[in-house]
Amino acid sequence: MKLRVGIVGCGKFADVHVQQVHALDNAEVVAVCDLEPLMARQMAVRYSLPAMYSDLGRMLTEERLDVLHITTPPASHPALASIAMEAGCHVFVEKPLALNVKAAQEIVAAAEHHGRKLCINYWYNYDPPGEALRRLVEEGVLGEPVHVESVFGYDLSGVFGSALLGDNEHWVHHLPGKLFHNVLDHVVNKIALFMPDADPQVCAFDHRHRPASGDAVTNAVMDELRFLMQGERVSGYGVISSHARPAGQTLRVYGTRNTIQVDFQKRTVVVETAQTLPTALGRLVSAFSHARAYRRCAYGNLRQFLWAEFHAFEGMRRLLRAFYDCIRRDTAPPIPHAEMLRVSGLMDALIGRLAQTRLAQEGRQ
Template sequence: MKLRVGIVGCGKFADVHVQQVHALDNAALVAVCDLEPLMARQMAVRYSVPAVYSDFGRMLAEQRLDVVHITTPPSSNTALASSAMEAGCHVFIEKPLAPDLKAAQAIVAAAEHHTRKLCINYWYNYDPPGEALRRLVEEGVLGDPVHVESVFGYDLSGVFGSALLGDNEHWVHHLPGKLFHNVLDHVVNKIALFMPDADPLVSAFDHRHRPPSGDAITDAVMDELRFLMQGERVSGYGLISSHARPAGQTLRVYGTRNTIQVDFQKRTVVVETAQTVPTALGRLLSAFSHARAYRRCAYGNLRQFLWAEFHAFEGMRRLLRAFYDCIHHDTAPPIAYSEMLRVSGLMDALIGALVQTRLAREGRR
């Protein structure tokens, strides 16, 4: 039997949710909801969704949904998720889970209280490169992790960036970490995979690289972030850049055996090994070794392309399939609640470190 799915929040990224639900054979999108009726109606027309609502409670009461996708600004996530779970629905929620750890804990507590399943959209970790990395780690290729570098490029001239900078009422302006807060999950959750510490030392620095616009709200949006986390045995470095080109997402994991370089945009995963042949000959052969690794990636990508598994949100489709399967078979969700809360806690620590850095910077002026 197909799961009955509803979506609340019909903004830009909700289209991606609709497309991935339609791509799966174990679920059917039966209703969409938005406070702005026109947004909901337009989405329903685009994707032939039978039911349209502007009242979330009414949608829950009338549609007997199995799953609710929440794609609203995070300030409303706690109330919406709690209402959905109380109505008997499982919840798939966009990142960030909530504006802070306390609100995130309330969402997880609601899931546990109502015995409903909860999943957050950490889809990069389920992209083919993310899954390839996980297999290499499980096979012992990395060894013990030593350091992780997570990089996220954000093009402010794109659809989402333009919407933010062009609207002083955009919900991102109200997040504690503003622009960074909306994408920090994608940077931090990759580091958290290799750093088990719940409370590492954190330092963070940000600045605005673009010239001032003269608008106080727009100019308050910083666009470059650097941070360092130091755990007991593993350190992590994160970078969010709106100006470095190309604007990609990469991960570099240093281990005691080898180092693994992941490029989520180009869909490549390359293991960097120690030089085994001495002298200049070994240095010469290293480039050929890298070339072979990239050739394997190219053939793998071609294979995925031919099998229609090379689209931009393949990772989200795989994560969503795993979440729906866990509902059908009553197994554990693909992402542990403890991991969601640990990432939320690390994000709180990062935002707090940014505030302290800004205060120190102001004190020197």
């Protein structure tokens, strides 16, 4: 019997949730909800869904849902998650988990109090490159992690960026970290996999690379971020760039044995090893070694394509399957609560450091 899934929040990314659930054989979307009835109606019509609501309480009462997907702005996540869990639903929530770690703790506490499963959509870590990286680490190829570099490219000329910059009431303007707050999870959670520290030293800088528009609200949205975290044994460097091209998403992990380079857009995972041949010959052979590694990635991607596993959101599909399986088997969720809270705490530290840096800069002007 399939799990009954409901979705609250029928904005742009809710489409991806419906599509990925429909691709699975162990769950089905039976209802959607949005405060704006037209938004719920258009989604129900486009995906031939049986029910639509503008009242979450009514949907939870009438539909007997097993799982609720929360795809609303993050300020609403704690209240919606609590209502859903009290009604007996497990919860799959979009990132960021909440506006700050205190609110994130409320969501986790509700899950533990009601005995419900909770998962956040850190889907990149379950994409084929993310899983390949995890296997290499488990096999000891990396050795002990020393430093991590996580880069996230964000094209503001896309649909979401245009909507944000064209609407002063867009919900992103109300986030403590504005644009960065909405995508920072994708950068920080990858670093957190290798940096166990809950309270590392943090340096952070941001600026607006695009020209000023004459609108104060829009101008307050910074579009370039750089930060450095120093833990006890591991350091991390993060980048969010809206102007670097191509707009990619990469992860580079330096270890005591080897370095692993992951490109989530091209879906390549390459291990960089130390030269063992004499200097000149080693430099010559190194390029051929890299070529072989990329060729293996290309053939692997082709194989996934032929097996219909080369989807844009394959990682989300795999994460959902794992989450739904943990519900059926009553096992631990794929992403531990402690990991969600640690990422939320690191984001708080980064956003707080950015505010301090801006104040210091203003004081020097």
